[in-house]
Amino acid sequence: MVCPVLAPSVVWADDIGQIVSDYDHFTSALDPVSAASRGDLDAAERWPDDSPAAEAARLRQRQKFRQRLAALDPKSLKGEDSLNARLMTWENDLAIEGQKFDPSRMPFTSDEGFYQEVGYAADNTPLRSEADARRWLRRMERIPAYDAQQIANMRRGIATRFVQPRLIAEIAYRAVKAQADLPEQDNPALRPFDSLPATMPQAQRHALRDEGARIVHDRIKPAERALAAFFEHDYLPASRDTLGASSLPEGRAYYSWLVRSETTTTLTPDQIFALGQSEIARIHGEMQRQMTAVGFKGDFKAFVAQIKADPRFYVITRQALMEKASFLAKKIDGALPHLIGKLPRLTYGVREVPRAIEEGYTTGRYDPGSPTLGIAGGLMINTSHLDQRPLYELPSLVAHEGVPGHHIQIALAQEMTDLPGFRRDYATTAFVEGWALYSEQLVSEIGLYPTPYERFGQLSMEMWRACRLVMDVGLHWKNWTRDQALACLRDNTALAEKNIQNETNRYISWPGQALGYKIGEMTILDLRHQAEKALGARFDERRFHDLVLDEGAMPLALLRERVAEWIESEKTRKG
Numbered sequence: 086m087v088c089p090v091l092a093p094s095v096v097w098a099d100d101i102g103q104i105v106s107d108y109d110h111f112t113s114a115l116d117p118v119s120a121a122s123r124g125d126l127d128a129a130e131r132w133p134d135d136s137p138a139a140e141a142a143r144l145r146q147r148q149k150f151r152q153r154l155a156a157l158d159p160k161s162l163k164g165e166d167s168l169n170a171r172l173m174t175w176e177n178d179l180a181i182e183g184q185k186f187d188p189s190r191m192p193f194t195s196d197e198g199f200y201q202e203v204g205y206a207a208d209n210t211p212l213r214s215e216a217d218a219r220r221w222l223r224r225m226e227r228i229p230a231y232d233a234q235q236i237a238n239m240r241r242g243i244a245t246r247f248v249q250p251r252l253i254a255e256i257a258y259r260a261v262k263a264q265a266d267l268p269e270q271d272n273p274a275l276r277p278f279d280s281l282p283a284t285m286p287q288a289q290r291h292a293l294r295d296e297g298a299r300i301v302h303d304r305i306k307p308a309e310r311a312l313a314a315f316f317e318h319d320y321l322p323a324s325r326d327t328l329g330a331s332s333l334p335e336g337r338a339y340y341s342w343l344v345r346s347e348t349t350t351t352l353t354p355d356q357i358f359a360l361g362q363s364e365i366a367r368i369h370g371e372m373q374r375q376m377t378a379v380g381f382k383g384d385f386k387a388f389v390a391q392i393k394a395d396p397r398f399y400v401i402t403r404q405a406l407m408e409k410a411s412f413l414a415k416k417i418d419g420a421l422p423h424l425i426g427k428l429p430r431l432t433y434g435v436r437e438v439p440r441a442i443e444e445g446y447t448t449g450r451y452d453p454g455s456p457t458l459g460i461a462g463g464l465m466i467n468t469s470h471l472d473q474r475p476l477y478e479l480p481s482l483v484a485h486e487g488v489p490g491h492h493i494q495i496a497l498a499q500e501m502t503d504l505p506g507f508r509r510d511y512a513t514t515a516f517v518e519g520w521a522l523y524s525e526q527l528v529s530e531i532g533l534y535p536t537p538y539e540r541f542g543q544l545s546m547e548m549w550r551a552c553r554l555v556m557d558v559g560l561h562w563k564n565w566t567r568d569q570a571l572a573c574l575r576d577n578t579a580l581a582e583k584n585i586q587n588e589t590n591r592y593i594s595w596p597g598q599a600l601g602y603k604i605g606e607m608t609i610l611d612l613r614h615q616a617e618k619a620l621g622a623r624f625d626e627r628r629f630h631d632l633v634l635d636e637g638a639m640p641l642a643l644l645r646e647r648v649a650e651w652i653e654s655e656k657t658r659k660g
Contacts, residue, residue, distance in 0.1 A: 190242030343597030361554025477542030519605015
């Protein structure tokens with residue numbers, strides 16, 4: 086989409102500072118759940134507005150921001166002002182282009198969806214006063230309208246054939262049905278009332294919770310049942326038989342846009358596919374060296390079958406898996422100052438993935454906390470199907486989802502109060518997931534992979550991300566079948582079958598997102614190697630990591646520029 090340009094006679098009365106301020110207000114309004122976690126009291130009463138009218142208004146606002154940015158004199162922008170302008174330009178250009186695809190028509194994937202927003206918000210909404218509770222109660226009242234808006238968007242998707250495959254729709258239906266079937270007292274919307282302070286009179290606490298329970302009974306449960314009925318009777322029959330995004334209306338253009346968005350590069354799908362094939366071959370060589378190190382004489386598949394069947398790599402209770410993950414997390418904590426100079430103040434905990442959603446959920450994930458509201462980050466561990474959660478994968482999982490991966494990068498960004506709000510929440514996949522995947526390799530320096538088995542597990546996890554490059558492009562660009570995609574993980578990794586199934590469903594349902602991990606990691610590794618080569622003995626690992634993290638997430642091209650400038654400054658730095 087071509088943005089309208091300013092007429093030469095138009096002169097904007099603002100400067101970059103005013104544009105940044107206005108853009109912060111704009112982005113906060115887009116995501117009231119995140120804004121509320123930063124202490125925005127008005128946002129704490131609202132849910133996102135994804136109606137066509139709101140989308141049209143946002144498009145007009147983005148076009149106006151783009152005009153305002155284009156009217157600035159680039160020579161007058163230095164340092165942070167220049168970086169802010171470039172980030173806003175990049176984000177708005179991408180969003181303006183993407184709006185023509187109307188992605189709100191498909192508001193869920195195999196393991197994420199709008200119907201989880203209430204649970205996420207509830208876990209990040211402590212109630213420390215009656216005023217807090219009243220705001221949450223008003224938000225609860227608005228849940229049915231939020232669900233109805235999403236149903237209307239999905240009906241528009243049905244009418245235009247922009248729908249998820251039936252496989253994914255069935256997974257979503259099971260999730261919303263399980264939510265609708267939960268007893269009223271277990272509804273996630275009631276969880277914040279557990280945080281009411283003990284200093285509040287008991288009768289007042291009970292009265293507030295009772296009011297919440299009435300809203301659940303009168304409004305939320307009927308809305309949940311209506312949503313489940315919509316999926317069963319309307320969405321499932323209209324879901325598609327094909328898998329790839331290229332089968333959607335304007336599907337190839339849509340996927341090309343997703344590739345640029347998720348990777349922040351100009352790589353084409355075919356180039357990414359070839360890159361994935363190259364990485365698969367390289368990692369296989371590393372895996373073979375670990376097999377040799379333990380004296381194994383058979384082939385790759387035989388080795389994978391052996392370690393998958395070995396009971397020493399499994400625990401038999403959920404608690405034991407949580408304890409193993411917690412031990413690894415604290416081991417990394419003890420070595421973090423050796424790896425990174427600037428660490429966040431916000432702590433994190435190790436938590437179970439909620440059992441209501443664990444069946445279709447990935448093996449682990451990070452749940453951001455809130456420094457403003459006093460909520461720790463969360464390393465989420467899926468404790469279901471323990472025979473499918475091998476311990477040789479756990480060190481990499483903890484490093485990626487916890488520290489030094491997502492928690493360090495996200496919590497540092499949250500605490501950068503000198504940066505505009507939109508920069509603190511910036512979450513481009515290639516940077517965020519690239520850093521987390523890079524972290525899996527980084528912890529090898531502190532002995533997190535003490536035997537060839539753990540090292541093989543780390544390589545299997547890396548191979549998983551290399552396979553994503555060929556699987557995602559294969560599914561959405563080359564018309565692969567699900568069996569072809571499954572084969573890439575079965576033939577090249579030691580992932581458990583449950584994980585293979587869930588992850589393949591995730592890539593089917595979320596085109597392009599899986600591409601950012603490996604491309605981001607390879608970029609950070611390449612930049613590190615460049616810095617090591619250029620600086621020699623002057624290379625300081627902690628300073629390099631601080632450089633990568635200390636401006637928040639950004640497109641990879643901007644990161645390359647920053648590292649190049651840093652290398653030149655390090656060459657002349659004294660001390």
